[in-house]
Ligand SMILES: *[C@@H]1O[C@H](CO)[C@@H](O)[C@H](O)[C@H]1NC(C)=O
Ligand SMILES: *[C@@H]1O[C@H](CO)[C@@H](O)[C@H](O)[C@H]1NC(C)=O
Ligand SMILES: *[C@@H]1O[C@H](CO)[C@@H](O)[C@H](O)[C@H]1NC(C)=O
Ligand SMILES: *[C@@H]1O[C@H](CO)[C@@H](O)[C@H](O)[C@H]1NC(C)=O
C-alpha cells in the first residue's frame with residue numbers, strides 16, 4: 307500500500323513535469339506563446355453564458371459560421387478577434403473562458419497552463435460600465451482578480467521561479483474601453499457628471515492600475531488592442547439616421563483621444579517597469595483603409611450589419627427567434643451585428659495586429675512581441 311501510493315505520487319510528479327515542459331516549450335516557441343486574454347465582447351468566447359446579463363450571444367444566428375454552426379457566446383458569425391489572433395499564433399481558436407474552466411476543478415490546474423480568456427461582453431475599464439445597460443458583466447478589475455487566482459494556481463503547479471519565467475513569455479492581450487465610451491455617450495444628459503477629459507483621465511488611471519497589477523503578477527508582454535472606429539458601427543449609424551446616417555464623429559474622436567492617452571500611459575509604464583514590452587494598435591487607423599476601399603478586401607457593405615433589424619440592421623441584436631434580417635453573403639460585410647465586426651473583419655484586424663507596420667502598430671507588432679526575448 308505504501309509502495310503503491312509513493313509510486314503514484316512519483317508518477318504524478320513526472321507527469322506534471324512533462325506537462326510543464328511542453329507548455330514552457332510552447333511559450334518560448336516562435337509561433338505559440340501562451341495567451342491570457344482580457345476585455346469586452348470583441349474577445350468574449352463564452353464568459354457571459356455564465357452571467358445574469360442581457361449581453362449574450364449564445365443563440366442563432368450567432369455562430370452560424372463557427373465550426374458545426376454552433377452559437378458559443380461569441381459576438382460574431384464565426385471566429386472573433388480573440389480567436390483570429392490565436393489562430394495566427396498556431397492555435398485552433400482562443401483559449402476557453404475562465405468561468406468555463408472553473409467548472410471543471412479536476413482539469414483546471416492543467417488547463418490553465420494552456421492559456422485563459424477572461425473577456426466579458428459589455429464590460430469596461432470602470433467597475434460600473436455596462437451595468438445599467440447590460441446587467442452583470444465581468445469588469446476589468448475583476449478579470450485581473452480572476453487572473454490573480456489563476457496565477458496562484460499556476461504557482462502551486464510550477465513553483466514561483468518557473469511561474470515567473472512561464473508568465474514572462476506569455477502574451478497578455480487586452481481589448482477594452484469601447485463600452486466605457488459608449489456608456490459615457492449614452493449618459494450625455496446625465497445630471498452631475500465628469501467632463502470628457504476628466505472621464506478619460508479616470509479611465510487611464512484605472513487602466514494603469516490594472517496593467518500594473520498584471521505586471522506584478524508576472525506579466526511582461528502586453529498586446530493592447532485600441533478602440534475601433536466605434537462611431538461607425540451600425541447601431542451608431544442608425545442613431546444618426548436623422549443626420550444622414552453617417553459615422554458619429556464625436557465617438558470616433560473620443561476613441562482617438564483614448565488611443566493617444568493610452569499611448570502615453572504605455573510610455574510611462576515602460577519607463578517605470580523593468581522588462582515590460584508592449585504592442586499597441588491604432589485600430590481606428592486600421593479601419594479607415596477598409597472603409598475607403600472596401601473592394602480591396604473583398605468587402606461590399608461597410609455600413610449595415612449582416613444580421614439585425616431596423617435601419618442599417620443596427621436597431622437591435624441578431625436573433626433568429628425574432629426573425630431578424632440575415633444577409634446573403636456574410637463574408638462581404640464589415641459588420642456582423644449592430645456593434646460587432648464580422649468574422650472576416652476580425653480576420654483582417656488580426657492580420658494587422660500580428661504583422662502590421664508602424665502606421666498601425668507601435669512600437670512593434672504582435673508577432674514581434676511574441677518573438678522578443
Ligand atoms: C486555485 O487557487 C484558489 C485560491 O488559492 C484555491 O481556492 C483553489 O482551490 C485553487 N484551485 C485548484 C484547482 O487548485
Ligand atoms: C448618468 O450619470 C449620473 C452620474 O454618474 C448617474 O447618477 C445617472 O444615473 C446616469 N444616468 C444614466 C441614464 O446612465
Ligand atoms: C461573397 O462575397 C465574397 C467577397 O466579395 C465573394 O468572393 C464570394 O464569391 C461571395 N459569395 C457568394 C455566394 O456570393
Ligand atoms: C426578441 O424579442 C423579444 C420581444 O420583443 C425581446 O424581449 C427580446 O429581447 C428579443 N431578443 C433579442 C435577442 O433581441
Ligand SMILES: *[C@@H]1O[C@H](CO)[C@@H](O)[C@H](O)[C@H]1NC(C)=O
Nearest residue numbers: 660661662663664671673674
Ligand atoms: C511586423 O511583423 C512582420 C512579421 O513578423 C515583420 O516582418 C514586420 O517587419 C513587422 N512590421 C514592422 C513595421 O515592424
